[in-house]
Amino acid sequence: MAKTNLKPCLQTAIDNVVRFGDTDIFPFPIENHILHDKREDVVKLLRSAYSSFNDCFVLHPPSHINTLCPVGQSGFRWATQQDPFWNAFLLGITLSIADDIEASRIPTDKQIIFSYRLAADTTNGALFRDDIGWQDFMSHSTALAQNHKFVVLCDIADCYQRVYHHRLENALRQLPSKNAAAKQIMEVLQHFSNTKSYGLPIGGPAARILVELVLNLTDQLLKSHQIAFCRYADDYHIFVDNHDEAYEKLLFISEKLLRNDGLSLQKSKTRIVSSAEFISTQSILSSPELEDDSDTKLLFKLKLRFDPYSSRADEQYEQLKSVLDKIDVVRMLNIELAKSRIHAAVTRRLVAAIRHLDIAVKENAILTLLKNLDGLYPVFPIVAITLKSCLSELSNETRDRICEVLRERVIRKSFLLRSELHAAFTVRVLSEMKTSDNEDILVNLYNSFRTPLVRRDVILAMAKWKEYPWLADQINDYSGVSPWEKRAFIIASYAMGDAGSHWRDHMKKSFNAFELLVRDWAAEKSNQKGWSIPI
Numbered sequence: 001m002a003k004t005n006l007k008p009c010l011q012t013a014i015d016n017v018v019r020f021g022d023t024d025i026f027p028f029p030i031e032n033h034i035l036h037d038k039r040e041d042v043v044k045l046l047r048s049a050y051s052s053f054n055d056c057f058v059l060h061p062p063s064h065i066n067t068l069c070p071v072g073q074s075g076f077r078w079a080t081q082q083d084p085f086w087n088a089f090l091l092g093i094t095l096s097i098a099d100d101i102e103a104s105r106i107p108t109d110k111q112i113i114f115s116y117r118l119a120a121d122t123t124n125g126a127l128f129r130d131d132i133g134w135q136d137f138m139s140h141s142t143a144l145a146q147n148h149k150f151v152v153l154c155d156i157a158d159c160y161q162r163v164y165h166h167r168l169e170n171a172l173r174q175l176p177s178k179n180a181a182a183k184q185i186m187e188v189l190q191h192f193s194n195t196k197s198y199g200l201p202i203g204g205p206a207a208r209i210l211v212e213l214v215l216n217l218t219d220q221l222l223k224s225h226q227i228a229f230c231r232y233a234d235d236y237h238i239f240v241d242n243h244d245e246a247y248e249k250l251l252f253i254s255e256k257l258l259r260n261d262g263l264s265l266q267k268s269k270t271r272i273v274s275s276a277e278f279i280s281t282q283s284i285l286s287s288p289e290l291e292d293d294s295d296t297k298l299l300f301k302l303k304l305r306f307d308p309y310s311s312r313a314d315e316q317y318e319q320l321k322s323v324l325d326k327i328d329v330v331r332m333l334n335i336e337l338a339k340s341r342i343h344a345a346v347t348r349r350l351v352a353a354i355r356h357l358d359i360a361v362k363e364n365a366i367l368t369l370l371k372n373l374d375g376l377y378p379v380f381p382i383v384a385i386t387l388k389s390c391l392s393e394l395s396n397e398t399r400d401r402i403c404e405v406l407r408e409r410v411i412r413k414s415f416l417l418r419s420e421l422h423a424a425f426t427v428r429v430l431s432e433m434k435t436s437d438n439e440d441i442l443v444n445l446y447n448s449f450r451t452p453l454v455r456r457d458v459i460l461a462m463a464k465w466k467e468y469p470w471l472a473d474q475i476n477d478y479s480g481v482s483p484w485e486k487r488a489f490i491i492a493s494y495a496m497g498d499a500g501s502h503w504r505d506h507m508k509k510s511f512n513a514f515e516l517l518v519r520d521w522a523a524e525k526s527n528q529k530g531w532s533i534p535i
Contacts, residue, residue: 025203155235
């Protein structure tokens with residue numbers, strides 16, 4: 001992936017964000033459509049931001065959305081949806097030095113580091129190699145375990161949130177690249193962390209590349225001390241022949257991570273196990289409760305995400321469906337839901353598979369989800385995504401039932417939708433069906449949550465439904481809302497007829513360069529027959 005100038009890196013960054021989203025946590029923001037449709041215009045803005053970084057950063061600072069993301073039944077972690085413009089900027093300038101970062105890492109042929117290896121060809125927006133990953137990490141770990149007596153399992157605690165900026169900056173300075181990228185990367189990250197000297201956004205590819213650079217320092221130390229190990233992201237496996245050596249190596253890695261990087265190991269996930277135990281429990285596919293379940297093994301071998309733009313898209317989809325026809329998804333789903341606590345990884349894949357089932361089975365599966373919605377709390381985002389994607393195919397009765405169940409949870413303030421993230425996904429589902437009851441619920445959510453994560457999508461949903469009175473009232477607060485809501489109001493103004501046109505003429509001098517691009521995109525789209533706001 002040799003890149004000698006910034007433009008192709010920015011183009012690749014946009015292609016990646018458009019195809020894969022900014023993270024795998026949040027709903028795709030509408031700005032992703034603008035990045036896609038106005039790609040070259042966005043690239044020009046990003047290049048201008050690079051050449052006039054200080055002025056642009058002051059006049060148009062990043063606006064991120066921070067929220068608690070549910071993990072499991074009762075846990076949470078902090079998550080950030082980055083400002084779309086600055087997210088593309090950060091990824092683009094990171095890609096401009098990504099070759100140097102990859103070259104500094106332990107080579108892939110050593111079979112030591114398996115996470116986020118840079119792809120040679122990124123023309124389709126994919127940044128990382130798909131022929132090396134978690135499964136290879138586990139397979140190689142198993143092979144190493146067979147030649148040793150014990151395995152030390154290490155997991156870095158809150159890796160992304162705790163990365164020291166000073167350590168990252170030093171690592172960037174060691175790279176051969178001599179341009180403004182390193183300095184600008186640090187500026188963007190310091191703004192992200194509210195001037196704290198640590199922390200990276202969770203989930204985005206730029207952060208993944210930068211974390212790999214930081215962890216590479218410890219990797220090289222372990223390798224130079226001839227320690228048998230392998231790593232995927234923040235998981236280390238170390239292989240030894242006795243307990244004394246296991247504690248010695250555990251002490252070594254703990255000290256190096258803490259002293260050099262300010263990182264510590266997660267106590268609950270750091271263990272010393274026999275190689276036999278490790279091999280028998282190394283993955284979900286060999287865990288005792290699933291040992292004889294061939295459907296589960298088949299499900300985990302499936303790639304449920306296929307590329308609709310591929311020249312072989314139809315063929316790939318038919319292959320996917322033919323395999324799914326052999327799996328009784330509804331039976332497996334009922335087995336999971338009968339448990340006191342679902343297995344999140346299995347349930348997530350089962351729910352994702354529903355989209356590809358025949359309509360009769362799909363209806364059955366959707367009704368099963370609705371009956372057990374509270375128990376699906378740990379995987380609610382994928383449930384909401386599945387409900388939304390299936391709505392147009394379902395019977396009116398099932399569609400009404402989906403909306404009824406979600407509205408009931410909002411009205412009684414169910415724990416299921418107390419999370420801003422879950423509320424945002426709920427807005428996305430209800431926005432697919434314009435009814436008086438759904439309108440009332442969206443207004444309820446808008447008034448209940450102050451976060452732009454929820455409010456931006458309510459604004460867009462109301463614009464999609466052309467709810468002029470509500471929009472005309474709320475747009476009066478434009479100057480006091482977040483940039484996310486401002487962009488949503490700019491788009492929504494095109495659903496307000498002449499009043500929206502007068503409002504834009506009055507406000508256009510306050511729009512920054514990216515907001516002007518949002519305005520132009522919305523103007524073009526609103527003139528297209530049959531176009532509807534994508535939410």
